[in-house]
Amino acid sequence: MNQSTGTANTPRRPPTPHAPQHRWMSILYGAGVIGALNLGFWVADALWRFTNPAHLPTASIYPPPTSWTQALFQNIPPYTWFMRALWLGLTLLGGILCERLWSWQNRRARAGRASEQHYRALFENAPVSLCVTTQDGRLLEYNAGLRQLQGFADTEVAQINVWNWYANPADRKQLLAQLQDEGYTHRYETKLNRVDGAGYEASVTSTLIPLGDQEVILTVLEDNTEANRLKNKLLNERSTLARQVEEHTAALLRTNAELTQALRVKDEFLAIMSHELRTPLTIMMTLADNLYQEIYGPLSERQRAQLRSIQESGYNLLSLINDLVDLAKIGAGQLKLQHTPFTVRQVCELALQAVRAQAQKKTICLSLEIDPTVEVMVADAGRIRQMLTKLLHNAIKFTPAGGQAGLEVRGDADQAGVHFVVWDTGIGIPPEKISQLFQSFNQLDTSSTRDHDGTGIGLALVERLTHLHEGVVSVQSHPGEGSRFTISLPWRKP
Numbered sequence: 470m471n472q473s474t475g476t477a478n479t480p481r482r483p484p485t486p487h488a489p490q491h492r493w494m495s496i497l498y499g500a501g502v503i504g505a506l507n508l509g510f511w512v513a514d515a516l517w518r519f520t521n522p523a524h525l526p527t528a529s530i531y532p533p534p535t536s537w538t539q540a541l542f543q544n545i546p547p548y549t550w551f552m553r554a555l556w557l558g559l560t561l562l563g564g565i566l567c568e569r570l571w572s573w574q575n576r577r578a579r580a581g582r583a584s585e586q587h588y589r590a591l592f593e594n595a596p597v598s599l600c601v602t603t604q605d606g607r608l609l610e611y612n613a614g615l616r617q618l619q620g621f622a623d624t625e626v627a628q629i630n631v632w633n634w635y636a637n638p639a640d641r642k643q644l645l646a647q648l649q650d651e652g653y654t655h656r657y658e659t660k661l662n663r664v665d666g667a668g669y670e671a672s673v674t675s676t677l678i679p680l681g682d683q684e685v686i687l688t689v690l691e692d693n694t695e696a697n698r699l700k701n702k703l704l705n706e707r708s709t710l711a712r713q714v715e716e717h718t719a720a721l722l723r724t725n726a727e728l729t730q731a732l733r734v735k736d737e738f739l740a741i742m743s744h745e746l747r748t749p750l751t752i753m754m755t756l757a758d759n760l761y762q763e764i765y766g767p768l769s770e771r772q773r774a775q776l777r778s779i780q781e782s783g784y785n786l787l788s789l790i791n792d793l794v795d796l797a798k799i800g801a802g803q804l805k806l807q808h809t810p811f812t813v814r815q816v817c818e819l820a821l822q823a824v825r826a827q828a829q830k831k832t833i834c835l836s837l838e839i840d841p842t843v844e845v846m847v848a849d850a851g852r853i854r855q856m857l858t859k860l861l862h863n864a865i866k867f868t869p870a871g872g873q874a875g876l877e878v879r880g881d882a883d884q885a886g887v888h889f890v891v892w893d894t895g896i897g898i899p900p901e902k903i904s905q906l907f908q909s910f911n912q913l914d915t916s917s918t919r920d921h922d923g924t925g926i927g928l929a930l931v932e933r934l935t936h937l938h939e940g941v942v943s944v945q946s947h948p949g950e951g952s953r954f955t956i957s958l959p960w961r962k963p
Contacts (some may be wrong), residue, residue, distance in 0.1 A: 831868070
């Protein structure tokens with residue numbers, strides 16, 4: 470191989486074929502060679518006829534030649550003219566064949582030179598650093614990328630040994646051993662030195678290539694200094710980010726633990742205070758009932774009316790305290806369900822019976838519709854009646870006088886579920902406020918002039934009791950068109 474001159478070689482246009490005069494010169498040259506053979510045949514034939522006149526087949530017709538000129542040009546027998554014509558044709562054919570052969574050889578030579586120039590240009594202008602070396606480190610071929618990377622001049626190539634570029638001799642030995650064992654190395658990370666002594670981080674990809682009677686090493690060098698710097702920067706940023714995430718996660722866990730503790734303390738406080746409030750309230754309600762029944766003496770109508778107000782307010786307060794106790798127990802994980810078989814119709818009728826008086830005051834028509842396939846299921850009957858009662862109470866509360874409300878029970882054999890639907894023809898709920906329904910102590914109408922009273926814990930209790938039953942509660946409602954609350958529970962049969 471010729472050593473690179475260090476200049477970028479641009480591929481040249483392939484040479485044009487021979488001009489017509491060159492072609493005719495080739496033909497004449499070939500014809501001249503064959504013509505010389507033809508002339509030699511003429512001389513040999515004349516010499517033979519001159520020296521062997523007795524053996525001529527035409528001796529009886531033509532007298533024997535007496536001189537060389539007569540043997541060459543006079544008294545020539547017919548077979549000699551035939552042979553001379555044959556050799557003349559062979560002369561022309563030989564000239565043409567020689568021209569074709571030389572033209573073919575010239576085309577092959579030109580194509581070889583063009584191909585060599587083409588690949589030389591590709592090698593020289595490749596966007597990577599390439600070099601071909603012997604196994605002892607002598608530089609055979611290199612391109613402009615390597616010359617620029619290592620910073621040497623073409624005049625210094627004779628004194629260069631590529632193995633001296635390695636900053637760590639152990640890396641050089643390991644790379645050479647890997648080349649001998651496997652025949653190649655892929656992106657071997659090492660540190661190299663430039664000719665001026667400056668070091669840089671590099672990756673080396675090499676392979677052994679047979680070349681003549683020896684094996685040479687084709688090597689690709691890449692400068693990874695900037696890439697490694699960016700990689701280390703990214704790793705540091707990732708490590709910093711991971712540390713910050715861990716710190717924030719730990720802070721969130723601490724905050725979550727504190728909130729959980731605060732909620733547990735709050736629920737325990739509510740449970741204790743609700744219990745302490747319910748005990749004296751129960752005593753007060755018992756005394757009010759005794760007074761209303763005139764156990765301690767007769768009452769006037771005015772006194773009886775006042776006692777009824779006391780009883781209603783007391784029962785409402787007792788119901789509120791019971792709801793608070795249930796919410797606190799659920800929050801503290803202390804509420805346990807009592808799963809027993811029960812008759813669905815009986816529970817539904819008890820729930821309707823609990824709100825029938827309230828509905829009669831507003832002349833609201835109540836209805837009950839039960840799927841005949843749903844007869845018995847296993848769940849906490851008391852809690853289901855509690856949920857249905859609260860939903861029916863809300864339905865009547867938000868339905869104008871003369872409206873309708875009802876309870877439907879549908880079985881879903883495919884999904885193994887039972888759907889309890891409480892519906893009404895009341896004022897409905899705006900779509901943007903449905904997501905707030907099941908939040909504790911939340912009232913959709915928070916104005917001081919709202920038409921409906923309440924604490925906002927009834928629906929929250931319904932939602933939590935439904936989850937304890939492994940069910941879901943959903944709402945369908947539009948303003949002015951009423952609402953449909955659906956409690957979907959697993960259908961567990963005895």
